[in-house]
Amino acid sequence: MKQRRLFNMHFTTMISISLVLFLIGLECVVLMSAHELVSRLRENVVLTVVLQDDVTTDEVNRMQTMMAVAPYSLSSDYISSEEALQEHIVNLGEDPSRFLGYNPLSAAFEIHLRACYTHPDSIAMIDTQLSALPYVDKVLYQKDIVEKLNHNLNEISVVLLIIALVLLVIALVLLGNTIQLNIYSKRFIINTMRLVGATPWVIKWPFIRRNVLIGFEAALIACGILAGAYYYCIDQLGIVLFPLTKMNIAFLVATIMISGLMITFLASLVATSRYIRMKTNKLYEI
Secondary structure (H helix, E strand, O other), X not given: OHHHHHHHHHHHHHHHHHHHHHHHHHHHHHHHHHHHHHHHHHOOOEEEEEEXXXXXXXXXXXXXXXXXXXXXXXXXXXXXXXXXXXXXXXXXXXXXXXHHOOOOOOOXXXXXXXXXXXXXXXXXXXXXXXXXXXXXXXXXXXXXHHXXXXXXXXXXXXXXXHHHXXXXXXXXXXXXXXHHHHHHOOHHHHHHHHHOOOOHHHHHHHHHHHHHHHHHHHHHHHHHHHHHHHHHHHHOOOOOOOOOOHHHHHHHHHHHHHHHHHHHHHHHHHHHHHHHHOXXXXXXXX
């Protein structure tokens, strides 16, 4: 009967910690998904570099080479004046060269920026750098939209971070209370060990070791639940989440494992220290 009660307590504690660690892992997935979404939105920002009408083939090749190695360039496409004219005809249904007698459109490069270079200050710096090239006529981009995009994305990031921190605090409190309750049931054993002369570390170590082991088992369960939930969302619900790379998976597993081990260790240490310092008569009052 006693062994069954101990098993039930062990199982209940492990499941409770698993659910809390799952919540922590879920927060990490949400934050990484939000970061990936923000990056993809930023990478839709395009700079149009309009070239001079008399640009030479060598200058175009030089520009292509520069864009291939530029740190801010995610990708670039060269659009000749003829291609620009055909695109204009397809989009608007009019051929300006027929009534003007010449092609009024210039060759240009469309540059997709990397996410970290889409802030207004960075774009202004890139604009200045490209505009200084002798074969560049002007650099075009939607400044108002870029500024609004950055403002909205920054607000969303702050809100998500606040929500994640609140959930993390709740998760830590729940996990700490679970460990506290587990050790609370052993408070008289701790007091007996103290009365017979056991040193504080000798008293603490069995409880710390047991709860850290529970934390390790709970972390493994939480990783399994999180993996199952992730692939269920993709395969069964059709919810497209951002792809988990090996680095993302390693980060998630490390976060859950370290959280499980560190939190159970610290909570066990604090709880046992509390009952070691507590007088015998006080144990009956709590």
